[in-house]
Amino acid sequence: MSYLEEKTLEAIEILREYEPSGGYYLAFSGGKDSIVCYNLLVKSGCKFDAHYNVTTIDLPDILVYMKSNYPDVIWDYPLYKGKPTSFYKLIETHGLPARQMKFCCEILKEYGGFGRFQIDGLRSAESHRRSLRSKLESVFDKKNRKKFEGVELTLEELDAHVSSGIAKKALHIIFDWSDNLVWNYINTNEIEYCKLYDMGFHRIGCIGCPNQNANTKEHEFQMYPRMKQAIIRAIKKRMASGKHFAYYDTAEDVFNWWVSGDSVRRNKGKKSQLLLDL
Secondary structure (H helix, E strand, O other), rough: OOHHHHHHHHHHHHHHHHOOOEEEEEEEOOOOHHHHHHHHHHHHHHOOEEEEEEOOOOOOHHHHHHHHHOOOEEEOOOOOOOOOOOHHHHHHHOOHHHHHHHEHHHOOOOOOOOOEEEEOOOHHOOHHHHHOOEEEEEEEOOHHHHHOOOOOOOHHHHHHHHHOOOEEEEEEOOOOOOHHHHHHHHHHOOOOOOOOHHHHOOOOOOOOOOOOOHHHEEEEHOOOOOHHHHHHHHHHHHHHHOOOOOOOOOOOHHHHHHHHOOHHHHHHHHHHHHHHHH
């Protein structure tokens, strides 16, 4: 038995062992990890429903890919304080997200699955921070997160909190899979994947994500200039409402600073040097 076959069988056995009576909630994004999870669930024979949390800032190609290849996936649209929202509306009310303050993830991506047993494609190989997590976790909603932080719960207590809708169980079914193993699984099982991966993308997520480096963000916005202009319009609306961005006079300058990932001081220093060089 090959290593891929061994890990595939292991994942399927775990899914079957923990299958909840109501079926799994699959957190689906259309990326390589989530399509592997989808395929594993199909192979396991377990009941599940797949959900895509609409971020309104995902790359357009991934949306086309999902609609074409996964028409059964449920698209859930985000709410903020009970009202429909979007990444652009959040810029108007919250400003621009930063690496240390990614409010967009919590509002646009992580609200689904409470009250359910969630399957997702989170992997330890993606970052050091993720490697410190566990394959099976309990996650509480924002209101109750601090209350239960560090609290040891019995299985019965956790199940009660999940049933009440304030928590969810999360099983990262391919947590210990490497990138190579993920791609080996996709190619061996002849799974059609989003072609953005063939265009140099290593990870597919929200455009302009603060976790990405400046070159990647600039490349993405060159590919999708309409999304760049939509963000600039949202910045203008925030500035027009009196919520200014310190040290910048135009929305375009604010956008360029945000994409750079630099501090304001460093960004303005680069700009001044560029003017001197001219």
